[in-house]
Amino acid sequence: MSALAAGSGARRQRLMVTPEGIGFNLVVANRGARLAALLIDLVIIGVLEVATTLILVYIAGGIDNLDHLAGRKDTAGQALQFLTIVWFAAMFLFRNGYFLFFELGPRGATPGKRMTGIRIASRDGGRLTAEMVVARNLLRDIELFLPISFLLVAKGGDTGAAGIAAAVWFLIFALFPCFNRDSLRAGDLIAGTWVVEAPRTKLQEAMSLSHTAQGGASHATGTAYRFGENELAAYGEYELQTLERVLREGRLEAMVAVHEAICRKIGWNPGAGDERAFLEAYYTQLRARLESGMRLGVRKADKWAGG
Amino acid sequence: MAFADTGIAGLFGGRKAEVQDAAIAAAALRSDRFRQEREGDWQRLEAIVRRMEAGRMGKVPDEDLLALPVLYRTVASSLSVARETSLDAATLAYLEALVQRAWFLVYGPRTGFAAWLRRFLGGGWSAAVRAIWFDLLIALAVMVAGTVVGWLLVSSDPDWYFSLVPSQFADARVPGASHEALKATLFHQPGEHQEDALSVFAAYLFSNNAQVSILAFALGFAFGIPSLLLLVQNTGTLGAMLWLYHGQGLTLDFVGWLSVHGTTELFAILLAGASGLHVGRSIAFPGAKGTMQSIREAGQRAATVMTGVVLMLVVAAMLEGFARQLINNTEGRLTVGLSMLAIWLAYFFTFRRDPKVTA
Numbered sequence: 001m002s003a004l005a006a007g008s009g010a011r012r013q014r015l016m017v018t019p020e021g022i023g024f025n026l027v028v029a030n031r032g033a034r035l036a037a038l039l040i041d042l043v044i045i046g047v048l049e050v051a052t053t054l055i056l057v058y059i060a061g062g063i064d065n066l067d068h069l070a071g072r073k074d075t076a077g078q079a080l081q082f083l084t085i086v087w088f089a090a091m092f093l094f095r096n097g098y099f100l101f102f103e104l105g106p107r108g109a110t111p112g113k114r115m116t117g118i119r120i121a122s123r124d125g126g127r128l129t130a131e132m133v134v135a136r137n138l139l140r141d142i143e144l145f146l147p148i149s150f151l152l153v154a155k156g157g158d159t160g161a162a163g164i165a166a167a168v169w170f171l172i173f174a175l176f177p178c179f180n181r182d183s184l185r186a187g188d189l190i191a192g193t194w195v196v197e198a199p200r201t202k203l204q205e206a207m208s209l210s211h212t213a214q215g216g217a218s219h220a221t222g223t224a225y226r227f228g229e230n231e232l233a234a235y236g237e238y239e240l241q242t243l244e245r246v247l248r249e250g251r252l253e254a255m256v257a258v259h260e261a262i263c264r265k266i267g268w269n270p271g272a273g274d275e276r277a278f279l280e281a282y283y284t285q286l287r288a289r290l291e292s293g294m295r296l297g298v299r300k301a302d303k304w305a306g307g
Numbered sequence: 308m309a310f311a312d313t314g315i316a317g318l319f320g321g322r323k324a325e326v327q328d329a330a331i332a333a334a335a336l337r338s339d340r341f342r343q344e345r346e347g348d349w350q351r352l353e354a355i356v357r358r359m360e361a362g363r364m365g366k367v368p369d370e371d372l373l374a375l376p377v378l379y380r381t382v383a384s385s386l387s388v389a390r391e392t393s394l395d396a397a398t399l400a401y402l403e404a405l406v407q408r409a410w411f412l413v414y415g416p417r418t419g420f421a422a423w424l425r426r427f428l429g430g431g432w433s434a435a436v437r438a439i440w441f442d443l444l445i446a447l448a449v450m451v452a453g454t455v456v457g458w459l460l461v462s463s464d465p466d467w468y469f470s471l472v473p474s475q476f477a478d479a480r481v482p483g484a485s486h487e488a489l490k491a492t493l494f495h496q497p498g499e500h501q502e503d504a505l506s507v508f509a510a511y512l513f514s515n516n517a518q519v520s521i522l523a524f525a526l527g528f529a530f531g532i533p534s535l536l537l538l539v540q541n542t543g544t545l546g547a548m549l550w551l552y553h554g555q556g557l558t559l560d561f562v563g564w565l566s567v568h569g570t571t572e573l574f575a576i577l578l579a580g581a582s583g584l585h586v587g588r589s590i591a592f593p594g595a596k597g598t599m600q601s602i603r604e605a606g607q608r609a610a611t612v613m614t615g616v617v618l619m620l621v622v623a624a625m626l627e628g629f630a631r632q633l634i635n636n637t638e639g640r641l642t643v644g645l646s647m648l649a650i651w652l653a654y655f656f657t658f659r660r661d662p663k664v665t666a
Contacts, residue, residue, distance in 0.1 A: 018410055022383045024403050088510040092517060106412060107360050119411075123603075127414055130423050135610030141518075142525040173528070186528050189599075190586055190606025199404040203349065204397040206342055208335040215335065241396040248397060284335055287394050291338050294392060 014182075014196075016125050027197040028182050029118040034195055038144075040112030045094050052090045056083050099137045104130060109198065119198040123182075128193065136187035143173045143186055204248060213284040218277035225281035231266040232289045238302035240290060243283050247276075255279055338393035345385050349405060352378040356408050379409040427614065435611035436655045442581040442588065446538060450577060453539035457546020471547040480548065486555040493557065493564045494635055513624035516572060517617055520579035524586075524613050531587025538580040545573075563637035566644025568627035574651055575619035582609035582616075619651075 012028040063079050102110040108128060109119040120136070122128045177183040182194050207213065217224040235243075246254045255275045262282060263270035290300060300306070355371045355378070386402040393399065436443070460467040465482040472480070480492055519541070526533035545565075552561035589605035590598070626647070634640050 018383065018406075019414070020380060020383050022387050022406065024386070024407055024410075026407070085510040088514050092514040096517075096521070105362055107362075108411065121411065128411075129607070131607040131610045134614055135606040138521055138610060138613055139525045139528060141522050142528060146522075169529075190528065190602050191610070192599075192603035192607065199400070199407070201397075201401045201404045203346065203353070203401045206339040206398075207395060208339045213335055237394055240394055244396055287338075288336055290394055291336065291392060294394070 018125075026121065027199075029116075029195040029197050031177055031183055033116040033118055033197075034113075034177070034183070037110065037112035037116045037118060040115055041098070041110045044111060045098055048094050048098075049091060052094070053087065056087050056090075059083060096137070099140070100133060103133045103137070107198075113195070117198055117200065118195050120188075120193050121196050123188075123192050123194050132191040132193050134191075136185070136191035136193050139185070139187035139190065142170065143176070146170050146173075207244065207247065207280075207287070208284045210280055212277040213280045215281070215284075218274050220277065221271075221274045223274070223277075225278055225285075227266070227282060227285050231268075232286050234265050234303060235262075235286055236300035236302040236305050237290060240283070240286055243279065243286075247279055247283060250276075338389070338395060341388070341392065342395070342398055345381075348378055348381050349385065349402070352382050352409055353405055356405070356412060359412055360408070375409070376413055379406070379413050382406055382409065427611070430658070432611060432615045433655045433658050435608045436578065436615070438608055439581050439585045439612065442585040443577065446535070446577050446581040446584055449535050449538050449580070450542045450573070453542030454546035454549065456539065457543035458550045459546075460543070461547045461550045468547050468551065471543050473544065480551060482551060482554075484551070484555075486557070489552060489555050489557055490560070493560050510624065510628075512627060513620055516576070516623070517620050520576055520616050520620065521613070523576065523579040524583040524609065524616075527583025527586040527609070528590070529587065530591045531584040534580050534583030534587065538576070541576065559641075560637045563640035563644070564631065566648075567631040567634065567640045568623040568644075570644045570648040571619055571626060571651065572623035574648070575616045575623060578612050578619070579616045582612045585609050622647075 012030065013025045014028060015023050016026045017023045060080055060083050063083075099110055102113075103120055107114060107119060108121065113119055120128065120133070122132060173186050176186050176189075182188075184194060188194055212218055212225070215224060215226070243258060246258050252275075256272075259275040259278055260270045262268075262279075293299060351374070355367060355375055358367050358371075359375075382402065383406050386399075386406050389395075389399055389402055457471055461471065461482075468482050480489065519537070523534050523537045526537060549558070549561065552558055586602070586605050586609050589601045593601035596604075626643070630643055631640065634643060
């Protein structure tokens, strides 16, 4: 996962140094994921608003019935008034409070962001404060709601050139994230935040636990694979981690292909049927060699590198 | 003898350690043994982080909360050791992600809502308002100018009234309306039942005004100019209506009617416009700091002010919905309106407590 991300998104990686002096890479979320997150959130808000309205209408209907039974107009009128006030408050809260509520939580992400695996963070590496979250969400109006309404108006053509000019002007805000390296929205800019990937990886099995990895004989063929210095010197860290991925995925075709490639490279005669045992043994011994090099300060990035 | 051995070992929990030792011995690589010795800590941290992220703070035991910073540092040091000694890409990716998640929690916002509110009301808000004083002055000048322009436009040509005043207000309140008709919009008759739908109206006004002030703030991003235009447009309405009532000799009554909630509401709109302008100014003239830093600081200050603006608009809506109906004379209304103004001014400009000292 991180190897993949490193390949495709090295441009989006930013080094973050913790107060302990440990640097780790934050990956700026890509714009597609953010758009998807926004759409999910808007759908959720829409559903909440419609549901609240329906429930209030249902309650209002009940009150109206009650009113007919009791024959009193006054109390029912007040109750209906109260419901209307609740409706106004709820709509205001959904529109403005939804993003605040979720982004202030410990995950720093709305449900949409969580589903797309992203979150907000402070750009300078400090704490994410309430002020930042408020600031970045207050600008949603000009980034989202105004451009949409202006676009709808401008399409009708009633407002003429001025309407189109306004629509273009507002589109600049809506498309702001496309014009800068960190994909900042206008809101991110004034709040000092950004949106980053929030990776969630499971701890995988250690690789050197299996029988063959420890130099034992393969159950299938009874061979204990031992590789010489020259045979292990053929590859570097990049190939090692590719091999790790192949072993973890465990797809037979991939293993056969890699097995063949390695055998060709180190001048062995590729057999068939014992690929996994061969690859596990080769992986473990290659890693042992490279890691002992690391401890001495010698690293070999890939098969082209010397050492 | 063998029986006794296992019995005692089981009693002291030695067997588990033995099994673990065996597993550690089993890994062929030194870096995997390093991992096996520590993965218990990693997984404990992951469990704590997962529970805290789910927001179930109550379900996280105290000892886990206390262990969080320690575990975080342990795992962070595991990560830096692993980076130098291990080539296991999956384990490195796991540790990176785990350290990042824990880092967000350890250095995340730790103030709860109550603590934040206390700091906000106890000095943070008024300090932010004072910090944008220059923008407040500009916005105030613009609002006064907007009112004057509205007045002048309508007095030169009453047709302007209909383009300045939204149709919802132009019911009885149109040019040419009689003294009595206009007076009736300000005061309700003794026997008249007038509280119907007024609180609904207040709720509507609140959400409308709040949206307008959020817009005024957001528009500040475009160098502040649209914020000012919005202020002019809104106060133009005020100027036009002021002219209308002035024509029938009802100026003071209108001011009284308006001031009950108007001092709070117009103040809130002033703050919103000024915060928008503050952000716009920090973009156009960042000063000695870098543009990004200047924008960031201005944005956070303005956001603090804006949070308060929403609160003020709630107060304004309540005053409008209730106080104005209960007080049916100009003197009483002016008293309420002016004392609200005095309270806000005193709170913002004389209430000085450094929020950092109290926090």
